[in-house]
Amino acid sequence: MKKIVIERQQSLLKVAIKKNDILRECFVEEETFSPKVGEIYKGVVKNIVPAMKCAFVDIGFEKNGYMALEGKKKDNGLKKGQEVMVEIIKEDIGKKGPKVSPNISLPGTYVVLTKEHTELQISKKILSDEFKFLVESQISKPENIGIVIRTKAEGVDFQIIKSEVEELITKYEEIHREFIYSAKVGPLYKDNGILSRIIRNYTEGGAEIIVDDEEDFNYFKKIISEKKLDNVHIAFYQEPLSIFDYYGIEKEILTLRHNKINLPSGGNIVVEKTEAMTVVDVNTAKNIKLTKDEGAVLITNKEAAVEVVKQIRLRNLGGIILVDFVDMKSAEEKKQIMDILRKEFFDDKHNPKVYPFTELNLVQITRKKYGKSICDFVFEECKVCHGSGEKVALNYLSSIIKGKIERILKEQQVKNIYIELPSIYEKEVKEDVLSFAIKLGATDCDLYVKFEEHNYNFKVEPIIFHSQLENFKNLQIFSSNLMRI
Numbered sequence: 001m002k003k004i005v006i007e008r009q010q011s012l013l014k015v016a017i018k019k020n021d022i023l024r025e026c027f028v029e030e031e032t033f034s035p036k037v038g039e040i041y042k043g044v045v046k047n048i049v050p051a052m053k054c055a056f057v058d059i060g061f062e063k064n065g066y067m068a069l070e071g072k073k074k075d076n077g078l079k080k081g082q083e084v085m086v087e088i089i090k091e092d093i094g095k096k097g098p099k100v101s102p103n104i105s106l107p108g109t110y111v112v113l114t115k116e117h118t119e120l121q122i123s124k125k126i127l128s129d130e131f132k133f134l135v136e137s138q139i140s141k142p143e144n145i146g147i148v149i150r151t152k153a154e155g156v157d158f159q160i161i162k163s164e165v166e167e168l169i170t171k172y173e174e175i176h177r178e179f180i181y182s183a184k185v186g187p188l189y190k191d192n193g194i195l196s197r198i199i200r201n202y203t204e205g206g207a208e209i210i211v212d213d214e215e216d217f218n219y220f221k222k223i224i225s226e227k228k229l230d231n232v233h234i235a236f237y238q239e240p241l242s243i244f245d246y247y248g249i250e251k252e253i254l255t256l257r258h259n260k261i262n263l264p265s266g267g268n269i270v271v272e273k274t275e276a277m278t279v280v281d282v283n284t285a286k287n288i289k290l291t292k293d294e295g296a297v298l299i300t301n302k303e304a305a306v307e308v309v310k311q312i313r314l315r316n317l318g319g320i321i322l323v324d325f326v327d328m329k330s331a332e333e334k335k336q337i338m339d340i341l342r343k344e345f346f347d348d349k350h351n352p353k354v355y356p357f358t359e360l361n362l363v364q365i366t367r368k369k370y371g372k373s374i375c376d377f378v379f380e381e382c383k384v385c386h387g388s389g390e391k392v393a394l395n396y397l398s399s400i401i402k403g404k405i406e407r408i409l410k411e412q413q414v415k416n417i418y419i420e421l422p423s424i425y426e427k428e429v430k431e432d433v434l435s436f437a438i439k440l441g442a443t444d445c446d447l448y449v450k451f452e453e454h455n456y457n458f459k460v461e462p463i464i465f466h467s468q469l470e471n472f473k474n475l476q477i478f479s480s481n482l483m484r485i
Contacts, residue, residue: 001206001231004198007243008213009399012377015194016249017202023252025313026374029194035061035088035098037370038107038197040189042179043100045082056097057086060186063097085179085188091372094275104175106168106189107200109227110153110161113168117146125151134158139165145172152204160228192219197370199223199232201349206231212243240410242403250400256315257379257390261307267300267326269307277320280308284326298333301325305337309344318350318369327361341365382424394428397421397458398439404460405442415480416463417442418472419449426451430477437478447478 003018011031017024035041043057046064055078056064065086069078078084090099103116120139122132131154139162141147147168153161175189182188195216198209209232211217217236224232237243244250259271262285270281282304284297308323328334334357341363345352352367379390405417421429429436429449437443448463450472463469 065100112148123151240407263303305340316373321365414462420459448472448475
């Protein structure tokens with residue numbers, strides 16, 4: 001059974017998915033006004049660029065959305081100034097606006113309504129002829145929309161499926177009415193974002209959802225009851241230590257700052273993310289057997305294939321991913337690597353596609369990306385090493401330390417706190433100590449901070465004994481007395 005851990009942290013919602021107690025995927029969603037994947041907007045075509053096979057659409061956001069034009073007709077029948085209803089399929093990145101599509105879809109737990117086609121389709125994984133007959137004979141829909149029955153619908157009370165179809169059709173008709181009668185460009189439909197996707201895509205086969213926010217708890221409780229998801233359980237976490245810290249997820253996330261990942265055989269993979277694509281290099285490194293045994297190449301590549309998929313999913317990588325495996329000549333060995341990649345991607349909901357080896361032993365993977373990588377929020381460029389590496393953002397690190405301090409205050413009621421931090425944070429902390437104390441929620445405490453060279457871990461402990469205070473007095477950077485003046 002999957003364990004889904006959700007932490008709401010001010011304007012940030014973090015989600016971790018564990019399977020067999022192994023962290024498989026991480027997502028993060030920031031509460032901003034920018035368009036998010038799955039939202040539907042009314043837009044106006046501002047410009048059509050046939051050479052780029054692209055149209056730019058004003059959706060009321062500071063950056064125009066861009067729409068790919070498909071088919072033989074370079075303009076797809078669009079005209080400048082035309083009103084269009086579009087769905088966000090990729091969030092804005094840097095200077096580039098969000099990617100939009102006219103192929104609207106409204107996903108439910110068991111059914112998807114779509115404008116991409118106008119048929120009633122049933123998942124190919126559903127084999128029951130009786131169920132198929134029931135769907136075809138009892139599900140009705142308007143002629144201008146398509147309905148897709150998802151795999152997880154099989155075996156569910158048919159009335160629930162029928163009700164969801166009617167609910168989605170009603171919702172689409174409301175959206176379409178607003179599109180026609182609304183005078184302004186802007187959002188027509190927003191769902192519960194990442195929370196909705198969790199129920200739709202990550203609860204098949206059963207799941208335990210653990211949340212630390214009462215509103216999120218009530219949302220899931222209501223959905224689980226309405227959809228009769230008997231194999232999905234919800235729990236409310238109320239301990240002072242952050243939920244990610246409690247389940248050991250925070251520690252695993254922090255390891256993602258390393259772009260080099262060692263393999264059991266002694267080899268490694270190096271993940272390099274660029275604006276255009278992600279490149280993964282497979283190295284033999286310390287696998288000294290390679291000079292004597294060609295079979296060791298296959299072992300390294302097999303381990304790398306498993307790790308590559310793990311890192312892609314954990315880092316929520318999307319777009320084009322190029323993997324440079326160690327050279328192999330055997331077609332059978334290449335097939336084994338392809339089988340591993342496809343097996344590891346089996347339950348990935350981001351529609352990954354793995355293409356055959358090229359003559360240069362390169363494998364291309366494409367994958368849709370929903371939301372942003374948690375790495376974008378956790379890590380930032382390290383100026384100490386002149387941009388050659390990343391460090392945990394101080395804001396993020398402060399949020400982890402804050403949870404540990406809250407636990408100390410609740411359980412031991414000690415107001416003297418000792419913190420060890422890597423020296424790369426010394427300048428940033430000392431430039432504004434008050435802000436640092438506020439971020440830690442520790443303005444009622446006395447803070448003693450030691451900055452350690454060549455140490456990338458951190459430590460938070462209570463100072464209990466007077467002798468400790470004497471030893472640490474030169475490390476004090478903040479006094480609670482300052483807040484009483």
